[in-house]
Amino acid sequence: MGRKVFVSYKYADAQVQDLNVYEETFWGRQKVKTTVRHYVNELSVILDNEDHIYKGENDGESLAGFSDDHIASKLRDKIYDSSITIVFISKGMKDIWKTEIDQWIPWEISYSLKEYTRAGRTSLSNGILAIVLPDEFGSYSYYLNHNNICNCTNYNTPILFQILRDNMFNQKNPDTYICENGSTIYRGEFSYIKTIKWDIFRSNPNYYLDKAIELRDKKHEYNITKTVK
Template sequence: MAHKCFISFKTQDHAYKKYIHDELDVDMIDKSLHEPIDSDDEDYIMRKIRENYLSDSTVTIFLIGTKSAENSFFENQSFIKRELQASLYHGVNNTKNGILGIVLPDMVNSIYLGTNNCLTCGGSHSIVKIDDNTVIKEFSYNYYIPNNKCAWSEDDRYCVLTTWDNFCNNPNYFIDQAFDKRTHAISVSTKVRP
């Protein structure tokens, strides 16, 4: 069964969203948050985003491009932050979405940095630079959920990560992985506002 997806992306990555919509067999909601919701009540904001934008989606796809850390002083935009918070929000009459991060081609060399030898276990770990320079905290925290170990296995993560090329080869495989996290044991360890 296809799971309905909401796509969170920066304006400059619109072409990738359009490609998913036009070319891939993905069941998606074609909306994104462009206007801030005027309220100081965080729970109200989360509920409104869920109702107006996420509606019946169960997976949020986060396109990771060069602006996805939302850390520029010159652009006061925090739409993907809000969209991810609302996706992770677990409230009355809604359950949180699975989160699938897709590393866009421009970011592959900034995120996948090879491997290093671990002094703790003597093994070798992949270096995947998911941090405040590459993504918003809502993604990095729930990808690297603190675990007191020297590395993370797939079971230690809530967010699923892949590259644009891998995603295009088999979109529903990765969407299913993110969907299944919603009922996985790790889902109790997520944070909405890390």
């Protein structure tokens, strides 16, 4: 069954692996710098091929001076009829010179998680899937690293927006054990926002989209944070 998918991303982040993109310019066909927007183009093709509907957002508009009500109105219109939000994790997704409340991604996640009513119909929270993009060196290690001692994956969550961090490792009754180095290791679906590498997602997109809905339907098992801090 086709789903409406909202996509949250840092439009101009160029700290991603080159996709060998060419565009028509005044000087003819030229190779251009790959940005996250080009990965969104790739994603839209994947979604279309699987009969899903892509609902994107351009983050080029400044939030400076906008009231919470204005932001809410803009995002409700775009997110209301979607059931899944995909957020692209990229190395330069956060603008370190702006507060989180002045950037689009945290608000998009917030309104993806909220339930609200329109014309007598109440929307559910979206399932949310975090897709990690490879950096300019083709590596995911800026966010994901394998721990050989514990045979597990380490997540560099401090680089994320607070609302993303708060909705990961947030299962109310997680299945955990202690590794020999003293680290706590999580098993199973320990995060409401599931994380997957871009290359793995591309190989089986419907599986991971369905997983986001499965977790959405088990939302009561997680401590959900909906506010931007």
